[in-house]
Amino acid sequence: MATVSVRQALKSFGTTRILHGVDVEISDGEFVVLVGPSGCGKSTLLRMIAGLENISGGEIAIDGRVVNNVPPKDRDIAMVFQNYALYPHMTVRQNMAFSMKLAKAPPQVMEEEVQRAAKILGLDALLDRYPRQLSGGQRQRVAMGRAIVRHPQVFLFDEPLSNLDAKLRVQMRSEIRELQQRLGTTTIYVTHDQIEAMTMADQIVVMNGGRIEQAGAPLALYDKPANLFVAGFIGSPAMNLLPGEVTPQGFRTQGGALLPLPPGAPPHAATYGIRPEHMSLSDDGVEGTIVLVEPTGSETQVTMRLGETVVTGAFRERVQGRPGDKLRVLPDLGLVHLFGPDGARLPG
Amino acid sequence: MSATTAAPTWTKMRPKQGALSRLFDWKPFLAFVCLLPAVGLLMTFLTYPLGLGVWLAFTDTTIGRSGIFVGLENFIWLADDPIFWNAVFYSVFYTGVATIGKFALGLWLALLLNQHLPMKSLLRAIILLPWIVPTVLSAIAFWWIYDPQFSIISYVFVDVLGWRDTNIDFINTAWPARWSLIAANIWRGIPFVAISLLAGLQTISPSLYEAALLDGASAWQRFRYITFPMLLPILAIVMTFSIIFTFTDFQLVYAITRGGPVNSTHLLATLAFQRGIPGGQLGEGAAIAVSMIPFLVFATLFSYFGLARRKWQQGEGND
Ligand SMILES: Nc1ncnc2c1ncn2[C@@H]1O[C@H](COP(=O)(O)OP(=O)(O)O)[C@@H](O)[C@H]1O
Ligand SMILES: [Mg+2]
Numbered sequence: 152m153a154t155v156s157v158r159q160a161l162k163s164f165g166t167t168r169i170l171h172g173v174d175v176e177i178s179d180g181e182f183v184v185l186v187g188p189s190g191c192g193k194s195t196l197l198r199m200i201a202g203l204e205n206i207s208g209g210e211i212a213i214d215g216r217v218v219n220n221v222p223p224k225d226r227d228i229a230m231v232f233q234n235y236a237l238y239p240h241m242t243v244r245q246n247m248a249f250s251m252k253l254a255k256a257p258p259q260v261m262e263e264e265v266q267r268a269a270k271i272l273g274l275d276a277l278l279d280r281y282p283r284q285l286s287g288g289q290r291q292r293v294a295m296g297r298a299i300v301r302h303p304q305v306f307l308f309d310e311p312l313s314n315l316d317a318k319l320r321v322q323m324r325s326e327i328r329e330l331q332q333r334l335g336t337t338t339i340y341v342t343h344d345q346i347e348a349m350t351m352a353d354q355i356v357v358m359n360g361g362r363i364e365q366a367g368a369p370l371a372l373y374d375k376p377a378n379l380f381v382a383g384f385i386g387s388p389a390m391n392l393l394p395g396e397v398t399p400q401g402f403r404t405q406g407g408a409l410l411p412l413p414p415g416a417p418p419h420a421a422t423y424g425i426r427p428e429h430m431s432l433s434d435d436g437v438e439g440t441i442v443l444v445e446p447t448g449s450e451t452q453v454t455m456r457l458g459e460t461v462v463t464g465a466f467r468e469r470v471q472g473r474p475g476d477k478l479r480v481l482p483d484l485g486l487v488h489l490f491g492p493d494g495a496r497l498p499g
Numbered sequence: 500m501s502a503t504t505a506a507p508t509w510t511k512m513r514p515k516q517g518a519l520s521r522l523f524d525w526k527p528f529l530a531f532v533c534l535l536p537a538v539g540l541l542m543t544f545l546t547y548p549l550g551l552g553v554w555l556a557f558t559d560t561t562i563g564r565s566g567i568f569v570g571l572e573n574f575i576w577l578a579d580d581p582i583f584w585n586a587v588f589y590s591v592f593y594t595g596v597a598t599i600g601k602f603a604l605g606l607w608l609a610l611l612l613n614q615h616l617p618m619k620s621l622l623r624a625i626i627l628l629p630w631i632v633p634t635v636l637s638a639i640a641f642w643w644i645y646d647p648q649f650s651i652i653s654y655v656f657v658d659v660l661g662w663r664d665t666n667i668d669f670i671n672t673a674w675p676a677r678w679s680l681i682a683a684n685i686w687r688g689i690p691f692v693a694i695s696l697l698a699g700l701q702t703i704s705p706s707l708y709e710a711a712l713l714d715g716a717s718a719w720q721r722f723r724y725i726t727f728p729m730l731l732p733i734l735a736i737v738m739t740f741s742i743i744f745t746f747t748d749f750q751l752v753y754a755i756t757r758g759g760p761v762n763s764t765h766l767l768a769t770l771a772f773q774r775g776i777p778g779g780q781l782g783e784g785a786a787i788a789v790s791m792i793p794f795l796v797f798a799t800l801f802s803y804f805g806l807a808r809r810k811w812q813q814g815e816g817n818d
Pocket of ligand 2: 193194
């Protein structure tokens with residue numbers, strides 16, 4: 152168990168700069184999720200922490216020790232790869248025991264460790280199989296088993312669930328989280344799926360284009376996104392972000408809709424943000440035209456047009472309307488997010 | 500008459516099949532017909548010469564006289580022939596040493612080429628050159644390199660470096676000639692091995708090496724536990740081919756030494772040719788050629804059972 156600090160980390164491939172000074176502080180036993188769109192540099196950062204990529208600038212410390220020049224095997228970390236990277240010519244048992252075999256552990260210790268990990272992961276019956284003979288979820292578990300037996304200071308996961316089907320993904324999500332809580336090992340988990348990030352993390356680090364947009368607890372990011380990127384990235388369905396300007400009557404969007412503003416709204420607000428689930432149907436709301444109604448059972452998602460502006464609402468009520476019908480919606484004024492012209496969140 | 504009339508009833512009917520069409524739908528016949536061209540070709544160009552060769556081995560045919568069946572006489576005769584046994588010894592020795600050399604150097608070269616090198620594709624193309632050049636051509640080059648008077652190697656050692664006073668004897672006495680031929684064969688065989696193994700190396704996922712790196716494996720351990728076992732299946736196939744080609748080699752030896760000096764570098768193939776065509780003893784030549792078959796069968800079985808598909812490559816359950 153250990154802390155991990157990334158300070159002003161830079162990374163370039165040739166002349167292309169991929170990471171532009173990244174800072175992350177991870178405390179002991181924390182589950183941190185790096186999330187961001189594809190290609191933003193999450194894997195690169197993770198691989199730098201693992202030691203698989205060199206560090207072009209800044210420093211990375213594990214448990215207080217700067218590891219910039221420490222080879223991967225001496226960093227005391229274990230990594231689960233997106234494609235699992237199981238050794239195809241070794242059985243599950245041999246895969247899990249490989250690191251101990253290299254460290255010349257006595258055979259009975261190896262067997263004990265493997266049995267213990269297999270029990271935790273429910274792999275007891277599969278120890279003599281080859282990776283080819285396992286399902287995706289089982290391979291995923293073996294990859295985790297291989298990490299567990301090493302008792303590392305830090306677990307690294309690189310999109311470990313992206314090759315699984317939706318149902319298994321949800322199941323493995325909670326299994327990984329549960330396992331991490333049981334072992335208490337500091338964990339860095341990379342994903343592009345913000346739902347995974349929200350459900351698993353103690354701390355979410357949102358990355359975009361090689362920079363960190365915001366870091367914090369999941370609900371803090373949801374409640375107070377620091378900028379337009381985080382506002383649009385975190386939350387599903389995504390927040391409505393409506394460019395426009397503040398007028399005495401309210402916020403006038405570029406599409407021509409007039410939305411109510413909370414009292415004391417800063418006059419230079421340039422974007423109005425409201426989450427679909429923070430709108431309600433109300434007779435004194437803004438009139439809109441239904442474009443699409445998508446009932447999910449527990450709620451109804453309605454895409455509608457206010458003036459020329461398209462917004463999405465999610466309502467508990469069942470909406471009976473059809474495309475073209477009118478309806479009135481009211482944003483919850485306490486939960487409106489306002490952003491300045493530079494995209495940063497405005498206080499209030 | 501009403502405006503709408505009942506649609507005429509129409510039932511789909513299968514057209515009656517003719518006798519010929521039914522014949523072609525009959526699996527055994529169809530398989531037979533489809534196989535016919537391939538079987539015909541194989542019979543003409545493979546089975547017939549092989550069969551003829553085997554038949555000749557049991558006759559006393561010479562050039563210009565069709566022989567009669569003499570049973571095992573040719574083989575009994577060969578069993579007492581020291582030149583034949585010398586050829587057997589040299590064939591095995593030649594194959595063994597050349598295979599080891601080709602695979603050691605070829606694997607090393609493949610590992611090198613698998614690294615990130617500048618101008619990688621150009622290097623790979625250059626590597627293939629020895630193999631692309633017709634054997635006879637490279638044999639002539641080696642003949643020149645090994646020439647007692649004009650050898651470039653001798654020139655370098657004697658005249659340039661001054662390390663020796665006399666020219667090196669490459670092919671005028673038995674053992675130097677044997678080693679020289681093996682060297683030529685290795686040189687010629689490396690590209691095939693290196694490029695095939697390189698193809699095998701490239702199928703190994705880089706993330707396996709990364710996983711092994713994190714598991715604490717040194718460079719040697721990564722080779723020993725990842726590269727080598729994963730390369731084994733392709734190694735087996737390449738080795739089988741290489742052994743067969745080397746054991747049946749003819750051109751290099753015939754072009755450089757013609758089996759000499761004093762028959763010391765005869766391979767079974769060159770000896771068979773020597774006895775059969777210039778010597779005219781077709782029956783005896785055929786018998787020498789036939790005596791290669793057991794070795795070749797052994798090499799094939801070795802790779803088939805010893806090295807071929809491993810359990811981990813198969814998808815099915817093993818319990
Ligand atoms: N070895 C490499 N050489 C050059 N560019 C790379 C290399 N690895 C990654 N990149 C680039 O770095 C950027 C970030 O990649 P990556 O960290 O894999 O993103 P992701 O957030 O999807 O995991 C991408 O634009 C990718 O093209
Ligand atoms: Mg990635």
